[in-house]
Amino acid sequence: MTETTTERRAGRPRSERAERAIVEATLDLLAAESGVAGVTIEAVASRAGVGKATIYRRWPNKEALIVHALATVKAPLPEPSGGSVREDLLELALAMGAERKRKYAKCFWNVVGSAEKHPTLYARYRQDVIEPRRDVIRAVLARGVRGGELRADLDLEVGVTMLVGSLSTRVPGEALPDGYAETVVDTLIRGIGAPGS
Amino acid sequence: MTETTTERRAGRPRSERAERAIVEATLDLLAAESGVAGVTIEAVASRAGVGKATIYRRWPNKEALIVHALATVKAPLPEPSGGSVREDLLELALAMGAERKRKYAKCFWNVVGSAEKHPTLYARYRQDVIEPRRDVIRAVLARGVRGGELRADLDLEVGVTMLVGSLSTRVPGEALPDGYAETVVDTLIRGIGAPGS
Numbered sequence: 001m002t003e004t005t006t007e008r009r010a011g012r013p014r015s016e017r018a019e020r021a022i023v024e025a026t027l028d029l030l031a032a033e034s035g036v037a038g039v040t041i042e043a044v045a046s047r048a049g050v051g052k053a054t055i056y057r058r059w060p061n062k063e064a065l066i067v068h069a070l071a072t073v074k075a076p077l078p079e080p081s082g083g084s085v086r087e088d089l090l091e092l093a094l095a096m097g098a099e100r101k102r103k104y105a106k107c108f109w110n111v112v113g114s115a116e117k118h119p120t121l122y123a124r125y126r127q128d129v130i131e132p133r134r135d136v137i138r139a140v141l142a143r144g145v146r147g148g149e150l151r152a153d154l155d156l157e158v159g160v161t162m163l164v165g166s167l168s169t170r171v172p173g174e175a176l177p178d179g180y181a182e183t184v185v186d187t188l189i190r191g192i193g194a195p196g197s
Numbered sequence: 198m199t200e201t202t203t204e205r206r207a208g209r210p211r212s213e214r215a216e217r218a219i220v221e222a223t224l225d226l227l228a229a230e231s232g233v234a235g236v237t238i239e240a241v242a243s244r245a246g247v248g249k250a251t252i253y254r255r256w257p258n259k260e261a262l263i264v265h266a267l268a269t270v271k272a273p274l275p276e277p278s279g280g281s282v283r284e285d286l287l288e289l290a291l292a293m294g295a296e297r298k299r300k301y302a303k304c305f306w307n308v309v310g311s312a313e314k315h316p317t318l319y320a321r322y323r324q325d326v327i328e329p330r331r332d333v334i335r336a337v338l339a340r341g342v343r344g345g346e347l348r349a350d351l352d353l354e355v356g357v358t359m360l361v362g363s364l365s366t367r368v369p370g371e372a373l374p375d376g377y378a379e380t381v382v383d384t385l386i387r388g389i390g391a392p393g394s
Binding site: 033112113114116158164188 | 233303310311313352359361362363385
């Protein structure tokens, strides 16, 4: 990602256009019903209108390309403003909720669904795309524990998973109902808050 | 399902064998990378070694067949023993956790992933397979509200979704860590429990 940004800043329009076309072609193929199976360097090249060599110059293999493409759609969560834990979690919850309608949401289901068949791709996706997002939530919870807002014995992974799970296990593509994120965060805060706080 | 059970009880081994072969072929195809797209009556018939007419005698279309096949793998959750809300939720959570390793878990990801492309199938899957399971959890929560164990203003849907989401948003196919279900249920109970109870 860093290299890409540098390239863009340096202003290399043709190269940038090619990269965008490649990333979009990858996401289009990934969102199609055949999912990961439908993404081959050949299919991406043909769809993006570039040669295979152009792809291999930037990405060593299909996995690297897919993970890069997913990262362009699912960026790390925005750093919350640093109010109370409740305020920060709510900001993050609303940000996650807002992502649900995005065009490429289906890509992620397809990658998760093929985790067993493509364990390396899935592991890399977790590490490069999902974990940086969870880190943002983890940091809010850790700050809450340090500051005494949250229980001293809080298992951060449980807190992160409960927040993410409560927001993501709904009908795919449907917007969250009004007030849903607030209720989830309030419930979670009661569950993980320091006793009597 | 009822008809099938009756048929089985009446002992019609050839018909039963055919039905099993059809259901298994459907699940095999559904678990494959092409997911829902790969399930056609033709492909199922060929894989199960039966004629297409045999399939159409039991299921009017591909959707009905897929939903029936999914229901054979994901039965309604077992009725909990009716102890405290915590005990009942923990029983349900452990039952859900135990399903994670099942051979056909991937079928469900594929159906959810294709929800946008196959909205009728997805809606029917929700109604026939998922909702009966959520009903079991809903009933436990409703009993808790009536009995005063849970908050009077509890939104049952939020409670159900938080429990299911916390257990399902993990690396697919991986067993839940020891003690995870307990921690989730305890956290949730603190979040939804009646104040001071």
